[in-house]
């Protein structure tokens with residue numbers, strides 16, 4: 001499973017990616033808005049086990065992919081698209097802090113939209129982000145998603161309830 005963009009390769013994770021994943025998954029700044037982390041090594045191993053199972057699914061419903069820079073083969077983050085209902089996919093991404101602010105998340109997320117509509121034949125792709133995760137909201141807007149609404153206190157993490165903003169794009173809006 002390989003997707004190529006101008007500067008990036010999106011590919012299936014492999015066992016050797018452990019250290020590169022753990023660098024960002026254990027960073028409190030990176031996971032501030034996630035429902036997991038900061039990861040222990042055991043947490044990262046569980047994540048890798050979950051990904052390995054996903055890669056074997058028949059039919060495959062989840063694509064959790066490594067984001068690698070073409071120029072130096074550096075793994076800079078992860079992104080994913082998951083078929084959660086027939087014809088509907090959920091998008092997500094998480095990047096190593098050293099590589100924020102260079103358009104990589106937008107480039108990877110746009111490639112996942114193309115994959116979702118053209119290869120998986122999805123009808124609707126959505127994503128959620130925390131209301132104060134401005135960077136993530138901007139990525140979703142940049143790739144053409146529309147704001148759908150504010151979901152109130154639907155997620156429980158670290159003994160607190162959390163809100164989300166939800167964004168989506170439909171196949172007939174994707175050009």
Ligand SMILES: CC(C)(COP(=O)(O)OP(=O)(O)OC[C@H]1O[C@@H](n2cnc3c(N)ncnc32)[C@H](O)[C@@H]1OP(=O)(O)O)[C@@H](O)C(=O)NCCC(=O)NCCS
Nearest residue numbers: 030093094095100101102103104105106129134135136138
């Ligand atoms: C959110 C995240 C993926 C953004 O990655 P990135 O590679 O920096 O994003 P991009 O460079 O493609 O930025 C897209 C836009 O958002 C803006 N942006 C990014 N981070 C921002 C921030 N913290 N505050 C304001 N704007 C921000 C960029 O300037 C850019 O806008 P522009 O094109 O008008 O200049 C990255 O910060 C990250 O991995 N965060 C931790 C994990 C996470 O929160 N994932 C999302 C869960 S919903």
